Amino acid sequence: MLVTLDPRDARPLYLQIMDEVRRALVLGTLRAEDPLPSVRELASELVVNPRTVSQAYRELEREGVVYVRRGQGTFVAPEFDRDRQERDALARAVAKRALIEARRNGLGVDELVTMIREVAADEEAEPSRSAYAANEGEKQ
Amino acid sequence: MSHSTHPASGDEGFAVTTHALSKRYGGEPALDRVELRVPEGAVYVLIGPNGAGKSTTFKILMNLERPDSGSAEVFGLDTGRQGPKARAQVGYVPERQDSGYRAMTCGRLLQHVAAYYSTWDHAYAEQLTRALDLRLQRRVGGLSKGEARRLQLVMALAHRPPLLLLDEPTDGLDPLVRKRVLALLTEHLADTPTTVLISTHHVYEMETLADHVGVLRDGRLVAQLDRDELKRTVRRYRIEVPEGWESPPEFRVAADASRSPNRRELQWTLVGDERSVAEKLALTGARVREVTSLGLEDAALAFLDGEVTG
């Protein structure tokens, strides 16, 4: 599970971690009954106070997304109806970021929505020029 | 005006408390009525320009220096009157340290220090030594600055103290080792209930690890708050200003205030609740175009440069 934290993000760290877990669930890199990295491992990887990771895990447990197996660690919960909730929460976070970016460039909400549909339509027409490939290209 | 969060009630739950701590060197105030509050279990980073203030705080907590006035406590133990007991709770990495044990090997020095701490974990010390690439047969007198620092880290962590006082712990270490030290520190926090008070020039390293921040300026603690509140109250504002607009007197211009060529756009780092700041700006005729939050370092440094009241 790849977790990255954005230093510019104003949200509390534990919320960011929770969202990253949700993202993994929605993407499928984390499935039901999969183990989450231990608090120690994740904290060390992110260089974050382990208490923050614990807090994130506890909140996820409270929401029923994960559960704790005594002596073995934290695991993704078996039921999968939450998928819908997770998708919604994730989509919301993505939309928020898109809006911020749009505003910074002086674009309005309707403009953005229209353009998103246009680009998606282009993608279907020419798969090689898909947003995903463009993203990869940007990275290189 | 101080931006701080500490409970109005007593000092329970704090690993470190100072009461009106003051210290002058010559004419300069290194510490001026500092009220430090480090909650238990917190990772508290002390930020400030180069000066005696930060190191002096550590030295007073270790009773190596005597304050001119005020007092300090570690877990409720007065650092002056109960010095030895207070120090037994602490793992200290000082700025520099000279010991008379030049002829000793590192391994022997670790054994020496181990004799003073009943909670010394030999297996853990070994683990730390390996993780930090310390060669135990080297003589203490012949260590480089980086090696000495790594040795001090082992000495501080191995007895699993409830409080770590780290004065520039990564100073003199190359970037790769610094990363390893931070990872070790994080793992240490996972295994041991510990509070950390750390001062460092490389604030960006503590970007994610720190959950509390204290900013010392001219000896005064101008800010002391947890990271969430810091992130909430310090923002960079991009505002559009009308022609001939002058910054009103109550907004002190922060160092990175920049104007775009056509003098219509301004970028400011301001401290305060976002809504009230935006309102204030609007009242002066400026229009807020964008607000971004900052990384920990930039946010904390804003307190060193300028403040918004209210």
Next chain:
Amino acid sequence: MTQPVLQPVLQPVLHSTPRPRDVLREQVRALGIAIKLPAVVAVALAALATILVASRLFDAGKPIDFAPELSMLPGIVGLLLPIGVWRGEDRFGAGLLWTLPVDRRHHALTRVCAGWVWLMAAVALFVLWLFAITLISGGNVTAESTILVLPSSVVPEPGTLDAASLESVRWTPRPLLWLVPFTSATGAYLLASAFALGTRHPIRWLVGAVLTFFAFLGFAEAAHSRVLLQGGNRVLVALMDGPYGIDALLTARTESLHTEATLSTGEKVGVWRGLPDLGQWVKATLLWTSVGLAALWAAASRHRERRRG
């Protein structure tokens, strides 16, 4: 979503401070490592000395007598040991010694004590070595000897001394005097430790003292002041060779009392200006040891924990 409360960390069980005897034991061990090098040098010198003595034995055939005069050496070692004990330690800064969880005054005194343990061990070895040499060479272990005593404590001019005026005394040093090497080393060590521990720049003080002494001499001579010169001389003599002077501490005055005089016949002979007095030695030792302990306490107190009212 409501903000969840961070779980509070449980009040930690306070860690304890170490036991005094563990601290002493560790200081002794640590010092052992610190003085390893000078110890090796000392052993090498002793081996050299043994060889020289042995060769003298074969040459002259004269046995070596056990002589308390040699207790000057332990005194000197005691004087120099604090240099090794305190070298490199940042005594007036953030030295490791002060950051450990031990009361700092006690810690300083513990280290001095640790040094003293090694000192006594070294002196004991030294005394044993002397014994061995004496026994092997067939010398007189009890150091009983016939000594010649001057009629008065003033040494007469060369050539004026009459052999008949010398008193021949059969003198046996009291067994208690075999403690002299130990007490002289201890006294010297205490004084030097106080100096090393208590002054920030001991070298400056030493140089300053020497310079002051010569300045005083120069001034007194330039002023042609007999009073100053004689007075100064008297003080110095009392301090060094007097009944309670330094030499009383170091050698029970056997060093200063023993001198050489030229007889009227032109023969040079070893004489004594007086007999060593046991009572004087005990008093002198107690005096200097007390001074040393008081100075040491004051020096250690410079590093005490800073309490506030």
